[in-house]
Structures are given as structure tokens and as C-alpha cells.
Amino acid sequence: MTDTSRQIPGAGMLKGLWVTLSTMFKTIFLPQKHLRTVNYPKVKETPVPRARGVIALDQEACTVCMLCARQCPDWCIYIEGHKEEQPPDKPGGRIKVRAELDRFDIDYALCMYCGICVEVCPFDALFWSPEYEYSEQHMGDMLHDKERLQDWLKTVPDAPALEK
Amino acid sequence: MDVIVDLFSNFWVALLGKILLVALMIPLVGMVIGFAEMKLSAKMQNRVGPYFAGGRWGWAQLIADGVKFFQKEDLIPADADRPVFKTAPIWVLVGTVALFVVIPFGPDLIFRDLSVGIFYALAISSISTIGVLMAGWSSANKYSLMGGLRAAGQLIAYELPLVLAVVGSVILAGTMSMTGIVEAQIEAGYPYIVVQFVGFGIFMVAALAELTRIPFDMPIAESELVMGYLTEYSGFRFLFFFLAEFANMFTLSAIAVTLFLGGYWLPGLSETQLAYLGPIILIAKVFVLVFAMIWFRWTFPRFREDQLQTLAWKWLIPLALANILVTATLKVVL
Numbered sequence: 001m002t003d004t005s006r007q008i009p010g011a012g013m014l015k016g017l018w019v020t021l022s023t024m025f026k027t028i029f030l031p032q033k034h035l036r037t038v039n040y041p042k043v044k045e046t047p048v049p050r051a052r053g054v055i056a057l058d059q060e061a062c063t064v065c066m067l068c069a070r071q072c073p074d075w076c077i078y079i080e081g082h083k084e085e086q087p088p089d090k091p092g093g094r095i096k097v098r099a100e101l102d103r104f105d106i107d108y109a110l111c112m113y114c115g116i117c118v119e120v121c122p123f124d125a126l127f128w129s130p131e132y133e134y135s136e137q138h139m140g141d142m143l144h145d146k147e148r149l150q151d152w153l154k155t156v157p158d159a160p161a162l163e164k
Numbered sequence: 165m166d167v168i169v170d171l172f173s174n175f176w177v178a179l180l181g182k183i184l185l186v187a188l189m190i191p192l193v194g195m196v197i198g199f200a201e202m203k204l205s206a207k208m209q210n211r212v213g214p215y216f217a218g219g220r221w222g223w224a225q226l227i228a229d230g231v232k233f234f235q236k237e238d239l240i241p242a243d244a245d246r247p248v249f250k251t252a253p254i255w256v257l258v259g260t261v262a263l264f265v266v267i268p269f270g271p272d273l274i275f276r277d278l279s280v281g282i283f284y285a286l287a288i289s290s291i292s293t294i295g296v297l298m299a300g301w302s303s304a305n306k307y308s309l310m311g312g313l314r315a316a317g318q319l320i321a322y323e324l325p326l327v328l329a330v331v332g333s334v335i336l337a338g339t340m341s342m343t344g345i346v347e348a349q350i351e352a353g354y355p356y357i358v359v360q361f362v363g364f365g366i367f368m369v370a371a372l373a374e375l376t377r378i379p380f381d382m383p384i385a386e387s388e389l390v391m392g393y394l395t396e397y398s399g400f401r402f403l404f405f406f407l408a409e410f411a412n413m414f415t416l417s418a419i420a421v422t423l424f425l426g427g428y429w430l431p432g433l434s435e436t437q438l439a440y441l442g443p444i445i446l447i448a449k450v451f452v453l454v455f456a457m458i459w460f461r462w463t464f465p466r467f468r469e470d471q472l473q474t475l476a477w478k479w480l481i482p483l484a485l486a487n488i489l490v491t492a493t494l495k496v497v498l
Binding site: 013016017019020021023024027028034035036037039041 | 204206207208209210211212215216459460462463464
């Protein structure tokens with residue numbers, strides 16, 4: 001089949017006009033089938049499981065190694081910690097030192113959602129969550145602390161099964 | 165009732181009433197067309213469009229937008245030519261307001277039936293061009309200046325086919341009065357588009373270019389010139405330009421309807437019926453043309469600057485001149 005729009009002058013324009021007009025009528029009369037958007041606050045779309053909505057933190061897994069903060073291109077992760085001495089496992093043993101997390105803030109006003117921190121974390125403490133409703137009235141409020149990040153851990157979907 | 169009639173027979177009261185009517189009509193028409201554009205463009209792109217403001221269909225969206233514009237700061241660039249910068253939007257709107265004077269909404273419903281009505285309309289619509297140039301020059305911004313220059317080149321180029329396209333109808337009607345042209349069409353029994361389809365086509369293309377709407381929006385080409393001559397405007401001065409564009413869509417369509425589509429006339433209606441239904445018929449016809457303008461905007465890509473000038477000077481003007489020649493010859497021969 002040959003492209004008729006190349007043979008008749010102006011046929012391409014009519015074709016374009018037909019596309020917009022037919023789309024308009026389809027969207028008006030058959031919205032269920034042709035509407036590509038939803039009325040957001042009333043209707044919500046389910047994000048795909050691997051959507052990069054927000055970064056969640058598992059505080060227990062974090063060892064304050066600072067790899068994520070150093071790899072972050074925007075320097076939007078703020079980490080502070082201290083070392084705590086643990087009693088030895090058996091009497092007379094060596095005193096163990098454990099790093100305790102004091103502060104783990106991510107400034108989502110700066111974050112560009114590259115996911116390098118999630119990739120680089122050697123202890124699986126950071127996860128992508130599909131949660132996206134965390135806008136704020138002021139830019140300063142976009143700095144979220146470790147408790148908030150811990151809350152988002154609940155929304156992280158289970159990891160897919162390993163391939164055989 | 166008599167009191168009201170007496171009151172409006174006073175020239176100054178009647179003048180004040182007419183001014184108020186036009187002043188109310190421009191924002192109303194602008195809002196209706198702006199809202200139609202928002203909704204229709206959304207449907208053409210499989211979207212919902214505004215739906216939240218006002219509770220249903222988002223009918224209050226444009227009112228909310230207007231209130232938003234009034235709240236905004238009226239920024240004037242430091243290097244701007246302040247008086248020129250400040251008055252430019254007024255000139256653009258004045259050109260639109262003055263056009264309402266000669267649009268016949270019914271057999272007797274016209275603000276002033278000038279004997280040179282169409283001549284007046286075409287002359288007064290060029291005032292907007294001066295406003296656009298003033299805005300472009302006074303902003304002290306390279307994008308504004310380039311936009312203003314492009315607008316000047318385009319508006320002058322397309323003024324010619326616009327004027328020449330009108331001549332065909334004027335020759336047929338034998339008068340320049342707007343009501344005269346409609347009455348001539350009633351007498352002839354057919355709208356002039358039947359014989360003046362070439363003129364109608366040229367008029368609509370030139371009108372789109374005069375409105376600097378897509379596909380002729382080279383002066384405000386967003387991807388190249390930010391917003392052209394509108395770049396530095398904000399707040400209610402920007403709102404003025406915005407309103408003028410939509411109200412101008414209405415007025416230019418109304419002129420096209422009057423000249424080519426029979427104005428307030430519909431076949432089979434008596435004189436008294438026309439007196440009451442005239443405005444409704446005219447506005448209905450206008451909205452068909454306005455729909456076409458919106459439809460073109462959301463279909464066609466932008467013309468390149470040289471293509472735009474080529475279309476005007478190499479195609480539309482010769483075509484319009486040929487149209488005049490043929491119309492005049494046939495008028496004499498037949």
C-alpha cells in the first residue's frame with residue numbers, strides 16, 4: 001500500500017485534522033476506553049512495583065559506613081553516628097564496638113532519584129518504595145529523618161523470587 | 165419600562181451602557197473561549213482537562229486563573245521603557261474592544277452602524293500590532309525584541325491578504341457597512357461563502373496569523389523565544405494580552421461570519437424572529453469558527469519564519485488579488 005498523503009497535496013493536513021477530531025470524540029463519548037489520565041486526588045493509579053517513589057531505610061541494617069552519603073551526587077544524605085561499646089560475648093573476651101545511627105536524613109528537595117545510594121549500600125539498608133505522596137508546603141520540610149524513612153520501609157514490596 | 169427607555173434615550177447614559185456591555189463581554193467571551201480551548205485540547209490529547217475548580221467540569225478554572233493573575237506581582241524590568249511597557253497591553257486590548265463597535269448582533273443590535281464598517285474594523289484591528297511592537301521594544305529583552313520584530317513582520321504581511329480577502333464580499337454587497345453586507349446576503353438568499361469560498365479561506369488563514377496562534381505563532385515561539393513579546397509581562401498586564409487574544413478570536417470570527425456566513429441570518433426566519441434570535445445565531449456561527457481555530461492549533465506544527473512569509477507573499481496575496489479580479493469581472497458581466 002502506498003502512502004496517499006505523499007501524492008495528494010494537503011492530504012496529510014486533513015489526516016492530521018481527522019486524528020485530533022476523532023480522538024476528541026472518542027475521549028468525550030468513550031472515556032473509559034480512551035482517557036489516558038485519572039482524576040488524581042479522587043482516583044489513584046497503582047504505581048508499578050519497582051517505581052522509584054521514595055527511598056526507605058532499614059535502621060537495623062545500617063552500619064553507618066557512609067558509602068551512600070559519599071556516593072550521592074547531590075550530597076543530599078546526612079549521616080551522623082557514634083560508636084558504642086558492647087559487652088564481650090563470653091567473659092574475658094574482647095570488647096566489641098558497634099556503630100549506632102544518630103541521624104539519617106535525606107533532603108528530597110535535592111535528591112534526584114538516581115538510586116546510587118540504594119545500589120551502593122553493602123548491607124541492604126536502603127530500598128526503593130513506590131510511595132509518592134509526600135509533598136510539603138515548604139521546601140525545608142522535604143528533609144526527612146530516619147523515623148520517616150523507616151516508616152516507608154513498610155511500603156517496600158517484597159523482592160521478586162529468584163530465577164532458577 | 166418607560167422610565168428605562170427614557171433613561172437610555174439620553175446619549176450619555178446609552179453610551180455608558182454600551183461601554184459597560186462591551187467591557188463585560190470581553191472577559192466573558194475570553195473566559196468561555198479559553199475554557200473551551202482548555203477542555204477541547206485536553207480531549208484531543210486523551211486527557212480530562214480542568215475538572216476540579218467549581219466542583220463540576222472545572223467550570224470555574226478560568227475565574228480562578230484570573231484571580232491568580234490579579235494576585236501576582238506586577239514586575240517591570242529595570243531597563244524597561246516604563247510608560248511604553250505599561251501602556252502596551254492597553255493598546256492591544258483597545259484594538260479588540262473597538263472591533264465590537266461594528267459587529268452586527270442582530271438587524272438593529274449594533275453599537276454603531278458605520279457606513280465604512282468593514283474598513284473601520286480592519287483599520288482598528290491594526291492598533292493591536294502597535295501594542296505588540298511596543299511590548300516587544302520596551303521590555304529591554306532580546307527575546308521580547310525578536311518576538312516583537314517577528315510579530316511586526318508577520319502582522320504586516322498577513323494584514324494584506326486579510327484586507328484583500330474582504331474586498332470580494334464588499335464588491336458583491338456593494339457596501340462597506342456591516343449590516344449592509346448582511347442585508348445583501350439576505351437579499352441574495354445565500355451566504356457569500358458559496359461564491360467567496362476562496363476569500364473565506366484566505367480570510368481565516370490570515371486571521372489565524374493575525375492572532376499569532378499556532379500554526380502561525382512564530383512571534384511567541386516558546387522553544388526559541390521563551391514567550392516572545394510577552395516574556396517580561398506578569399500579573400494583570402499579562403492577563404490583558406491573554407484576554408485580548410481570546411476576545412480577538414471572537415471578533416475576527418464574528419467579522420468572518422458577517423462577511424461570509426450570513427451574520428445573524430439563518431434561512432427561513434422572518435424579520436421579527438431574527439431580531440430576537442440574531443445574537444444567538446451569530447454567536448453559534450462564531451463558535452463554529454472558534455472551534456476550527458482551536459482544532460487547527462492542536463493539530464498543526466509551527467511554520468518556519470521563511471515558510472510563513474512565503475505563504476503570505478507568494479500564495480495568499482496573489483490568490484486574493486486573483487479572487488478580486490474574478491469577482492469584479494463576474495459582477496460586471498453577470
